[in-house]
Amino acid sequence: MLDPDPTSPVPSGTPETEVAPVLVAALLAVREPPVGPDAPCRTLRDRLAAQPGLPALAVTAGDGRVLGLVDRLALAGLADPEAPARTAMDPAPLLVEADFPLCEVARRIMRDKPGALSSGFVVLENGRYLGIGSGVALLARTDEQIVQRTRQLDEARRAAERANRAKTAFFACMSHEIRTPLNAMMGFAELLEQEVLGPIANPLYRDYARDIAESGRHLMDLINDLLDLSKAEAGRLELAESAVDVLRVAVGSARLLSDRAARAGVGIDTDLPPDLPPLRADERKLRQMLLNLLSNAVKFTPPDGVVTLNGRVAADGTLCLSVHDTGIGMTADELEKALEPWGQIDSALGRNHIGTGLGLPLTKRLVELHGGRLDIDTAPDRGTTMTLVFPAERVGG
Structure with a gap:
């Protein structure tokens, strides 16, 4: 008579192993x-x-x-x-x-x-x-519920980890399968553009070949971002560290974006001291972070605007690389959305440019992988400053 009925109804159509019953x-x-x-x-x-x-x-x-x-x-x-x-x-x-x-x-x-x-x-x-x-029965049943929920959460975590591993493996396989024909397409397009085998009568064909090659490079960048973000989410992204010449990488990144910025009517300036110390980092990922920030800044800066790349060593020894633009800026809600994978800021200016919403969240993951952080200062109609902050122990190579 003292033992209450141990059974509890499970919602109809829900397997008992999947959802712990609500104890009442x-x-x-x-x-x-x-x-x-x-x-x-x-x-x-x-x-x-x-x-x-x-x-x-x-x-x-x-x-x-x-x-x-x-x-x-x-x-x-x-x-x-x-x-x-x-x-x-x-x-x-x-x-x-x-x-x-x-x-x-x-x-x-x-x-x-x-x-x-x-x-x-x-x-x-x-x-x-x-x-x-009784209080004793309440404590016993509460403990039972905690055990059930803990077991359920553990299984959900294991399922999420399995899904992440499967997703990473899928992206790795698909990126390899796509890269092979894509590299061939880009190579042939560049041959046509450069007229390696002889002149092309109609100059429009050269323009088309250049567009094909540029589209291929954009697609390749997207594939790389997808794979890197997937690995970062699964905790499997690794760094190939070396002593990186920060000035060379920063200037080179600005130069790579200069043509795109010029077509958009946006200027790119650099304010980088010549004595910037080396940084112990992954050079490819550092370049990727800078290109992502510069690309975003150009994308959301109207014609006649300016994007400025700054670098400095702070008083606490951290290395700061900042990208400042004179663009439209963001509200707090827009910033939160922009930091989510696939987040797209809904603006007329942004819709005029190609974008996937992967660049900013991936950049944040990459700088955190280096032990640093991404600082963002933005407001509507005031522009945006995004700063990569690398810890002092990485500065100096």
Whole structure:
């Protein structure tokens, strides 16, 4: 009689192994028959003595309405064992409905009647007496629920890790399969553009060949970003570290973007001291980060605007590489969206340029992989400054 029904309904159509059932107050209810208000306290004392795990007995009216609760402590201090139950009962016990989740039961106890942890409480069904609940049963069931949820979360984590590994393997395989024909297409397009095998009568063909090669390079960059971001999310992206000439990489990155910026009517300036120290980093990934930031800055800067690449060693020894633009800037919500993979800022200026939304989140992952951080200072109509901050221990090679 003291063991409540251990079963709990699982939502229809949901496998029990996939979703842990929600434990409710009905599971705590010991279906012990209540007593009437005129029952002698001696009878209540004898019943509780026979059931050591039962904290109290409910006192109800004939229609099942709960009038009160008589616990062991109240009976122990009673002088007249023949006194009616109403004289020893708590007329305002804690009442909880059978469908209350266990967390709600615990919240009600803490908020309304902390003493119910030891004295017990009444579980109702449709406002009528169902059984007696105890703090011990609540703690046991709560522990069971924690174990179930922990097991469920562990399985979800393992499933997510398996999915990440499968995704990384898929991208690695597909990137290899795509690179081979793509490299061939780009190579043949460059041969046509340079007229290696002889002049082309119609100059438009050279323009088309250049467009094909440029589109191929963009697609190759996208494939590389996809693979790198997938590896970063799975924690499998590794650094090929060396002493990097920061000035050379920074100037080269600005030069690579200068043609694209010129076509957009945007200027690129560099403000880089000639004595920038070397940095222990992955050179390809450093160049990738700078190209991503410069490309984003050009993309969101209107014609006649300026993008400036700065470099300096801060007072704390960190190396800072900043890209500042005079573009449209971002709100806090837009910045949050831009830092999400595939995030696209909805602006007329941005829609005029090709973009995947991978550059900024990938850059953030890459600088963090170096032990650094990405600082962003932006506001609408004030432009944006994005700064790669590398830790002091990496500065100097």
